[in-house]
Amino acid sequence: MKSPCKETARDMKGYVHVYTGDGKGKTTAALGLVLRACGAGCRAYIGQFLKGRPTCEKTILRERFPEVRFEQFGDVHFVRGKPAAKDIAKARRCFRQLCEVVFSGEYHLVVADEIHAAVELGMVTVEDVLELIERKPAHVELVLTGRNAHRRIIRRADLVTRMHAVKHYYHKGVPARRGIEM
Numbered sequence: 001m002k003s004p005c006k007e008t009a010r011d012m013k014g015y016v017h018v019y020t021g022d023g024k025g026k027t028t029a030a031l032g033l034v035l036r037a038c039g040a041g042c043r044a045y046i047g048q049f050l051k052g053r054p055t056c057e058k059t060i061l062r063e064r065f066p067e068v069r070f071e072q073f074g075d076v077h078f079v080r081g082k083p084a085a086k087d088i089a090k091a092r093r094c095f096r097q098l099c100e101v102v103f104s105g106e107y108h109l110v111v112a113d114e115i116h117a118a119v120e121l122g123m124v125t126v127e128d129v130l131e132l133i134e135r136k137p138a139h140v141e142l143v144l145t146g147r148n149a150h151r152r153i154i155r156r157a158d159l160v161t162r163m164h165a166v167k168h169y170y171h172k173g174v175p176a177r178r179g180i181e182m
Contacts, residue, residue, distance in 0.1 A: 014108070014141040015158035016133050020116055020149035023163030024181075030111045030143045031057055034068055037141075042108040043067045045101045049094050049114040049123070049146075050074040050087070055182045069107075071097065074114075083121050091123035102136050109141045116146030116153070126150045133157075 017033075019026040034044045044067065052074040061068045073094030079087050095118070102110050118124040129144070133156055136142055144153065154160050176182045 012108070012139055014136070014139050016136075016156065017141070017143040018116075018149050018154055018157040018160045019143065019145045019163065020147060020154070020160070021163035021165075022147060023165040024168060025163045026145040026147075027113050029161065029163075030113060030145050033109060033141075033143060034061070034111065037109040038065050038067055041067075043106055044069070044109040044111070045098075045107045046070045046111040046113060047094050047098045047101070048072045048074065049091050049112065049118040050079050051114060052076050053182065056179050069101075073097070079117075079121060083123055088123050091118045091121075094118075095124050095128065099132060102132060102140055102142065105137065108139065109143070111143040111145070114146040115144050116149040118146070119150055119153075120146075120148045126152055129153055130156060 017030075019029050030046070034046060037044045046061075046068065048071070050073075052072045053076045058070050058072070061070050071094075073090040075087070075090075083091070095115075098110065098112050098115075101107055115124065115129065119126050119129060129150075130152060133142065133153075144157070149160075170176075
């Protein structure tokens with residue numbers, strides 16, 4: 001059977017997804033799309049803003065899914081409060097890389113993980129994100145994740161899912177666990 005993505009990627013309309021909210025599962029949902037895209041023979045890119053710690057998804061994607069390019073632009077610890085100059089520089093480098101990938105024509109699915117946090121922290125402007133959305137090639141599926149998505153990005157997106165936290169064991173002091181949260 002021929003891969004539908006390899007055969008028709010340029011003919012498919014790509015949409016803009018926003019996964020936001022205070023609940024767990026935004027990155028996980030994006031990774032599910034990456035897995036589905038791989039199954040269809042598509043190439044995918046994941047650019048992570050503000051994240052630099054080793055994760056199991058990074059390991060497995062690099063080892064077994066050559067059609068996925070996975071890059072992190074952050075430190076081991078998530079940025080909280082006012083970002084340092086080095087964090088801002090990494091976020092801006094991530095955004096430039098993301099734009100190059102979107103316009104390269106090489107990828108059907110592009111994930112900008114934690115981009116909403118980068119916008120909220122003032123590391124990337126909402127105007128830059130909106131311009132990327134407007135200029136992206138028609139066949140590119142663009143996924144934007146992170147808490148507190150800007151209302152203008154939500155309005156422009158084609159699909160918006162808000163994850164809502166009802167209960168989380170993190171509040172009982174359970175740290176991120178390998179294979180589940182990282």
